[in-house]
Each structure stands twice: as structure tokens, then as C-alpha cells.
Amino acid sequence: MLDQESTDTEALIIEAAKKVFFRKGYDGARLQEIADESGIGRTALHYYFRSKEKLFSTVMKDFFSETERRVTQFDPCEVPIVERMRNFASSYMKSALRNPEFDLFMLNEFNNNPDFIAEVLLKTIPVNMHEHFIVPIEEAVRKGELKGDPHQIFITLLSVCMFPFTGMAMIKKMLKFSDEAYMDLLRQREAFILSFLETAFKA
Amino acid sequence: MLDQESTDTEALIIEAAKKVFFRKGYDGARLQEIADESGIGRTALHYYFRSKEKLFSTVMKDFFSETERRVTQFDPCEVPIVERMRNFASSYMKSALRNPEFDLFMLNEFNNNPDFIAEVLLKTIPVNMHEHFIVPIEEAVRKGELKGDPHQIFITLLSVCMFPFTGMAMIKKMLKFSDEAYMDLLRQREAFILSFLETAFKA
DNA sequence: TAACTGTTTGACATTTTTGTCGAACACAAA
DNA sequence: TTTGTGTTCGACAAAAATGTCAAACAGTTA
Numbered sequence: 427m428l429d430q431e432s433t434d435t436e437a438l439i440i441e442a443a444k445k446v447f448f449r450k451g452y453d454g455a456r457l458q459e460i461a462d463e464s465g466i467g468r469t470a471l472h473y474y475f476r477s478k479e480k481l482f483s484t485v486m487k488d489f490f491s492e493t494e495r496r497v498t499q500f501d502p503c504e505v506p507i508v509e510r511m512r513n514f515a516s517s518y519m520k521s522a523l524r525n526p527e528f529d530l531f532m533l534n535e536f537n538n539n540p541d542f543i544a545e546v547l548l549k550t551i552p553v554n555m556h557e558h559f560i561v562p563i564e565e566a567v568r569k570g571e572l573k574g575d576p577h578q579i580f581i582t583l584l585s586v587c588m589f590p591f592t593g594m595a596m597i598k599k600m601l602k603f604s605d606e607a608y609m610d611l612l613r614q615r616e617a618f619i620l621s622f623l624e625t626a627f628k629a
Numbered sequence: 630m631l632d633q634e635s636t637d638t639e640a641l642i643i644e645a646a647k648k649v650f651f652r653k654g655y656d657g658a659r660l661q662e663i664a665d666e667s668g669i670g671r672t673a674l675h676y677y678f679r680s681k682e683k684l685f686s687t688v689m690k691d692f693f694s695e696t697e698r699r700v701t702q703f704d705p706c707e708v709p710i711v712e713r714m715r716n717f718a719s720s721y722m723k724s725a726l727r728n729p730e731f732d733l734f735m736l737n738e739f740n741n742n743p744d745f746i747a748e749v750l751l752k753t754i755p756v757n758m759h760e761h762f763i764v765p766i767e768e769a770v771r772k773g774e775l776k777g778d779p780h781q782i783f784i785t786l787l788s789v790c791m792f793p794f795t796g797m798a799m800i801k802k803m804l805k806f807s808d809e810a811y812m813d814l815l816r817q818r819e820a821f822i823l824s825f826l827e828t829a830f831k832a
Numbered sequence: 833t834a835a836c837t838g839t840t841t842g843a844c845a846t847t848t849t850t851g852t853c854g855a856a857c858a859c860a861a862a
Numbered sequence: 863t864t865t866g867t868g869t870t871c872g873a874c875a876a877a878a879a880t881g882t883c884a885a886a887c888a889g890t891t892a
Binding site (some may be wrong): 496 | 849850858
């Protein structure tokens with residue numbers, strides 16, 4: 427068969443695997459389900475990607491090398507920290523909306539296999555969070571522009587961005603949101619966060 | 630053997646199972662590991678609790694009927710909403726510190742089996758979040774005491790409390806925290822949140 | 833001590849999931 | 863049509879995890 431079609435099948439499998447892995451986690455994912463989702467036989471999975479682990483590894487690398495990153499580029503150091511935090515939140519929310527199930531998956535991977543996921547992640551986003559966020563926040567606190575412990579501020583920034591995705595299932599159930607209604611809420615959240623950041627840490 | 634000892638073994642197993650389930654999730658948990666952690670044979674698990682599912686179910690019910698709830702009591706409606714939010718955050722942080730691994734586990738359960746976990750949870754904490762938080766926040770926004778969409782405000786409250794626990798592994802890795810240093814940060818977070826709540830949503 | 837009860841253990845069975853292999857297949861080029 | 867290459871499929875093997883059972887065991891009571 428043509429090389430083209432082969433690549434297509436591979437891509438098809440990777441897409442299907444991505445969905446299933448993100449939904450169920452590595453342990454919960456079943457090769458059979460991935461096969462069904464791709465519309466191919468389970469044996470073909472082994473033909474293209476030797477084993478579950480190799481498939482997983484490929485999926486992860488593919489995911490991070492795609493445009494699917496939470497933040498594609500970080501501001502240079504000249505940009506004031508408060509603006510940088512805003513941009514981070516904006517990029518994050520926009521990206522996460524395209525893959526709402528990824529965040530919880532990622533937290534689990536950090537729990538189960540921190541080294542692997544950290545390596546894959548840092549390979550594509552080689553940003554030192556400490557230098558890039560903590561240090562500048564410290565400085566802003568010293569100057570009296572922000573108030574509070576720098577780590578706590580940064581963690582709060584992460585919290586308000588990520589949690590609505592990681593906690594999606596729980597919040598929907600608790601507040602009786604439909605899938606569509608909750609997606610709407612997520613879409614509106616960027617604006618909420620930006621306005622929230624105006625006052626949240628102001629000294 | 631005495632009934633006393635039997636109960637002790639059961640309790641021992643439940644404690645061990647709790648640890649393993651919270652760390653690994655239902656899918657990731659292995660009966661062998663639970664047996665090892667309890668210091669008993671794997672077959673004895675089946676003697677006490679027929680199956681993995683039954684054991685899990687018992688663990689969950691036990692956990693929620695214990696004092697291990699995130700918020701043991703909610704304020705009556707007379708208490709002003711802002712103060713209620715503060716109390717919620719305080720209780721939550723204190724409780725979560727005793728079981729830091731539970732939160733991520735719970736989010737996963739909500740993902741995998743929302744009905745089961747919601748039922749168990751609501752059986753012990755029969756609080757309607759909408760009535761208890763959303764409606765009063767709406768009112769406060771109308772009165773001009775708070776600003777922003779009520780749902781977004783409530784989700785933000787949840788975020789700043791829960792995320793530091795659910796995202797523990799990720800944050801530790803990202804910011805190069807040691808286990809002890811991160812526990813310290815968590816202990817200091819209650820105070821941070823309380824001061825943060827003073828300004829975050831003020832109109 | 834003998835009979836009884838609840839507990840533990842090891843050997844085995846079952847189920848679930850993953851992995852392998854060779855035959856069949858489709859299609860293109862010789 | 864034959865040969866070759868890459869792909870698919872079904873049957874089967876292996877591994878991993880859960881579940882069952884009867885025999886041994888440890889105490890308690892008659």
C-alpha cells in the first residue's frame with residue numbers, strides 16, 4: 427500500500443488513542459477501545475506500535491510537539507509580570523478549551539510517572555517557571571505592586587486556569603450543569619480571570 | 630478468634646486500601662499491593678471483602694462517614710456569604726491537609742463513575758451547593774458587595790482550595806519543591822486564601 | 833482432649849488484557 | 863500473471879490480575 431495511507435492510519439490511531447488515554451488514563455485505557463475508536467482491528471495496533479507503552483509514548487510526544495500546548499510562547503522578560511500573568515491565563519484558557527480533558531490526565535501522569543511526563547513536557551516548553559514567574563513576582567511584591575507570597579500567587583494563577591478543566595466532571599455534577607452550559611461557562615472564564623487578576627493580588 | 634481482632638484486621642485493610650486507592654486510583658490499584666500494605670495475604674482480602682469492587686465501595690463509605698470530610702458543617706443561612714466562603718475555605722484546607730491525596734482521586738472518580746461518588750458524597754454532606762453558595766453570591770453581587778459571575782466566583786473559590794492538592798505532584802516537579810517544603814506551603818495557604826478572599830471579588 | 837469457630841494459606845481456576853504469528857489479502861510493479 | 867510489499871485478520875500464547883476452594887491453623891469452649 428502507499429506510504430500516504432499508512433501515515434493516515436497511524437495518525438488515525440494516534441488521534442483515537444489520544445482521546446481514550448485522556449478520558450481513561452493510562453491504566454484505564456484498553457487497546458480494544460482504542461482499536462474500536464479508530465475503526466481498525468486490535469492486532470493492527472500492534473503492527474503499527476509494538477505495545478501499549480510505545481503507543482502511549484508516541485501519543486504523548488505527538489501531542490506536545492503539536493500546536494496543542496497550553497502556552498505556545500512565553501513573553502520575554504521585558505514584559506511586566508502582571509501583563510505576563512494575563513497573557514499566560516489567556517493562552518492557557520484558549521488552548522485548554524480545545525482539549526478540555528487533557529488537564530486532569532496530565533495531573534495523573536505527574537502522579538504516576540512524574541519523570542516521564544516532565545521530560546516530554548519540558549522538551550517542548552523549555553521554560554523555567556521559577557525564573558519566569560516566581561522571581562519577577564517576588565520583585566513586584568518588593569516594589570509593592572503585588573501582595574502575598576510569590577509561590578502562593580503563582581499557584582493561584584495556575585489554580586484558576588486549570589481547575590475548571592480538571593474538576594469539570596465534579597463541578598458539572600455538583601452544580602447540575604449540562605455539557606453545553608459548562609462549555610459556555612469555560613468560554614466565558616477567560617474574561618472573568620482577566621478582570622479578576624486586576625484586583626486579586628494588588629497590594 | 631475474638632470479634633475484636635477481626636474488626637481490627639478489617640480496619641487495617643480498609644486503611645491500607647484507602648492509601649493505595651487514593652494514590653493509584655481504582656484502575657491502578659492492585660489487590661496485592663493492598664495486601665502487602667496491610668501485612669496480610671491477598672486471599673485474606675477476599676475473605677473479608679469478597680471482591681475488589683466491594684472493598685472499594687466499603688472504603689469509600691467508610692471514608693465519608695468518618696470525620697474525614699472536607700467540610701464537616703456548613704454555616705446556616707443567616708451567616709453572611711462572604712464569611713461563609715471564608716469558613717468553607719478554612720475547613721477545606723484543614724481537612725485536606727490530613728488527606729492530601731484524596732482530592733485528585735475524587736476528581737478521577739467523578740470522571741469515571743460520577744453517579745456512585747456523587748451518591749456516596751451527598752449521602753454524608755447533604756448540602757445543595759446552588760442554594761447554599763450560588764444564590765447568596767448572586768444576591769451579594771446584586772447588592773454590589775461582590776463582582777463577577779456567581780458561578781465563576783464559586784468555581785474560583787473551589788479552585789484556590791482544591792488545586793494545590795490535586796496538582797501537588799505537578800507543582801512540586803515544576804517548582805522543584807521537596808515534599809516537606811510543599812507541605813509547609815500547603816499549611817500556609819489557608820492564611821493566604823483568607824487574605825486573598827478579602828479583595829479578590831470585592832466590587 | 834475433642835469439637836467448634838473464625839482465620840489464614842497455598843494451590844488452582846477464571847477472567848481480562850496484552851502480545852505474537854502466520855495465513856490471507858490488496859495492490860502495484862515487473 | 864507473477865512477484866513483492868505492506869497491511870489486515872483470526873487463532874493462539876502469555877501475562878497479569880482477580881477470584882475460589884479445601885486444607886491447615888489458632889484459639890475457645892464444652
